[in-house]
Amino acid sequence: MTLEDFEKSLAESHEQKESEGSKDKDRSRHHRHRHHHRHRSSSRSRETRHGRDRHHEDSDRHRQKRSRRDDNGEDEESRHKRRHRHDSSHDRDRPKTEADPVASNSNESHLKRDSWMEAPSSIDIDYVQRPERRLQEQPQAKMLESDLTTKIHQREINDHLRDLRDGKVAEEIETTTAQHDVNYTFGDTGSQWRMTKLKAVYREAKNSGRKVDEVAIERFGDLRSFDDAREEEVELDRRDTYGESYVGKIKPSGELFQERKLEQGSRRSSRQEDKDIEPNVQEQGKSMEIEPPTGTTQLLDATALNRLRAKMMKAKLKGSAEATELEEQYNAAAALMANRKEGDVVVLGVMENRMLAGSSRGEVKPVENRRGRERGQVQENDDMSIEDMLREERRSRGQAGGEGMRLAERIAKDAKFDNDLEYMDDNAAKLAKRVQKSELNLKNTAISEFHKMNRVLDNCPLCHHEDTSTPPVAPVVSLATRTYLTLPTEPEISDGSSTIVPIQHRTNLLECDDDEWEEIRNFMKSLTRMYHDQGRDVIFYENAAHPDRKRHASLEVVPLPYSLGETSPAFFKEAILSADSEWTQHRKLIDTLAKSRQGLGKLAFRRTLVKEMPYFHVWFELDGGLGHVVEDSRRWPRGDLFAREILGGMLDLEPDVIKRQGKWSRSGDRRVEPFRKRWRNFHIQICTMTRPKALLLGNIDHAGKTWEALSNVAELVTTQAANRTEFIQECKAGKLDGVVVAYRTFGSFGITGQFDEELVSVLPKSMLFLAHCGAGYDQVDVHACSQRNPPIRVSNVPTAVDDATADVNMFLIIGALRNFNAGMHALREGKWRGVPAPRLGHDPEGKVLGILGMGGIGRNLKRKAEAFGMKVIYHNRRKLSEALAAGAEYVSFDELLATSDVISLNLPLNAHTRHIIGKPEFEKMKDDVVVVNTARGAVIDEAALVDALDSGKVYSAGLDVFEEEPKIHPGLTRNPNVLLVPHMGTWSVETQTSMEEWAIANVRQAVEQGTLKSIVPEQVDL
Ligand SMILES: [Zn+2]
Structure with a gap:
């Protein structure tokens, strides 16, 4: 069936060639237009040849037809353009000749690929072209015209003469001066590559056995440049020998080129006499006056037919005179073969599952799991008939990589191509073996390709292996x-x-x-x-x-x-x-x-x-x-x-x-971190360009407009999950893929739970930033975030909360000192101050306030406390600068415990600060100390606090935070000396708004610049 097509198109091309061969005038016009009438019957093309109008009409109709029928219109169109361009550039580069059956075939092949019904001939491939070197040996129209000027014999061995002549006659060349200016000097920066080039010429000439001059022209464009380089070589050699100080020549003098010209001049004069002894070369493309082939009426088997075909193609490739004859033989044999309607010969085209996967014809079914989808995997479709596959094959055959190219390539690459025409006879079967396949093989090949692909995928160091959730072996920077x-x-x-x-x-x-x-x-x-x-x-x-x-x-x-x-x-x-x-x-x-x-x-x-x-x-x-x-x-x-x-x-x-070409290994690459650091600011440009997603976890109550405004730089998404299990599910299903930054609130704990290692491991790989809306971020395991690959950078809201938190802090200090709680409680019970009345309180004036954790809030508190006349001392891991401390005295932890009248906890909660105040610490405190906490409940051992309050060691306490919110230790609620606020430190419209604004600003900066406005201290060096 395929052979039938093949032979049909061959017959057409043959007729075409015949008709073209018979016209000898007006070539250039037809050359330009020849692709329009290629597929017509010969009578048709004779008609069209005579009128320009017909031409246009024809091509117009053809265009319409194609656009109507071709479901792959655009591709086809662009391929057409590409080929055309390709072809015309060849026209420029080499002598114009009609005697180029292969090239002219290729020119028109795409017009015939309207559908699989009209499959192209397998030599309709523009990859099959004779090398230019060979073409130069063809008779050239230009040469025939220029008989009056210089004639270079077409068998001239010194090919460079032709090039020398290019555009100039030899006399002209002779009169041009050998000295000329070049825009370089010997030994300058370009010198290295000129010498590389020169060496390559010698090397290739040696390896290929070609003449040095011939290679030189290919490389340097002309011999003068080559000779200049040779001069430079000599000069550099001398400089090398005589040392730095030696400078003989700065620029080429042209002496080597002069030498060459003199030599050529003497040779040329002796050769001019030969010009009439030009052999009569058979012009290609002309039908030959030979006897009609005999013996083609006998039935050939498939192998013999293939052999004949290969022989013919080879002859065509060589431009041999036999080509026409062989073609006719082949046509006749193939026609007979086709009449037998033998279905056992099919041709295998490109059977890569990936190519097929894109088609709608159902040769293969896409693999529908996630991995399959991501990789475009396919599996065999058992329902598909051989006919379907054949149809697919025909569709793709004319395309690059199809069988025509394969056969042509095989013939062309065969080492004996140049000198042994008979060789093909013995090897036709071997060379054609890829072309011929049984129906069974057709199917098996697709499957084995599929298996091979799977093996490659399983061992691929650059693939993310979803099934085992193994990241690529290569580091993902x-x-x-x-x-x-x-x-x-x-x-x-x-x-x-x-x-x-x-x-x-x-x-x-x-x-x-x-x-x-x-x-x-x-x-x-x-x-x-x-x-x-x-x-x-x-x-x-x-x-x-x-x-x-x-x-x-x-x-x-x-x-x-x-x-x-x-x-x-x-x-x-x-x-x-x-x-x-x-x-x-x-x-x-x-x-x-x-x-x-x-x-x-x-x-x-x-x-x-x-x-x-x-x-x-x-x-x-x-x-x-x-x-x-x-x-x-x-x-x-x-x-x-x-x-x-x-x-x-x-x-x-x-x-x-x-x-040495190494391999990637999982052992951790020391280059990754330094590279990431340099790359960091550029990464986000990538994300910005691809419109990243920003995920909202929790609610935004006040800065809604600011959040919405982010949509100009990111796609805003939310989670559908109601609890941690659902959230993890959502991540694993890839629903949050593409999220680059997440915004989270304290309240989103209800959805995601602790932002711990487990959660971090399922978050989309694209996620690089987490903007936490709050000062304390103990809900986030920063270490796990830093460890993930790639790491997640975390920001908090460090300063926006300072004022409001410090206000509550001051309120708690005063309330606890003055013992307001007992009185307020009694009043609500209708007992006025209560009986007995509460103990008298103390004034803040003159008291020592010990601030444990002198950060933003601590320093804010210091200013406020000083307004009440308190003396502030502090303890941090490190002493603050004078400016930041602003007069507060730095003391050791124990000293702070021992000397403070009021101890305020303003440090973040982490592994080191959990229960930083416990039983031993209470023992070190002054009697009647007041303890205030607006940080996190767990920095105090609540049970120990209750004991200390009960024992009277601690006078009173003011608490905004608790160890197990919203559960409160009963020892605290029953104690009237304790002032309790249900975590309302930042509970104000102004502060809530500015916190949200701040956190959103982190999101924006992450998206726009790849950095965070307020990265958490642990990650400052990440
Ligand atoms: Zn891969």
């Missing part, structure tokens, strides 16, 4: 929504390098979708800024030269000194030109930077390279650089060696550093 930043394996080529990786396992970056690319570009932007801040340039490269290994795609980011950054394009160009020199059907260099400037912009890379072919691409700027299609993955340097050698050479690294 910075996580965005669809991509993340990691560090390259050691040893690094350049200090502080990094690597951008899509979270989903892609085999190359061209597989990434728009969203992923958006993030990749954001990373590229931010990294560029970061390295520039460090005074360095940066380049990016992707090595996708080994698609068969299905490795996780990554973009390597390499910072370079500015001086090297400028010359890096030259280094890469050089290296790419030296690579893959054996057989080239593609242009070696794909200048995506130029293409981006020509209008493709940021799409230059994605539109210019194709994901089905192995490639290497380096970015010198955000939008482009140089690309190269790798002809033979097996010959490409293993792993990342290609780029490492170029960069290592630029940076003068030792070979063992260049050659």
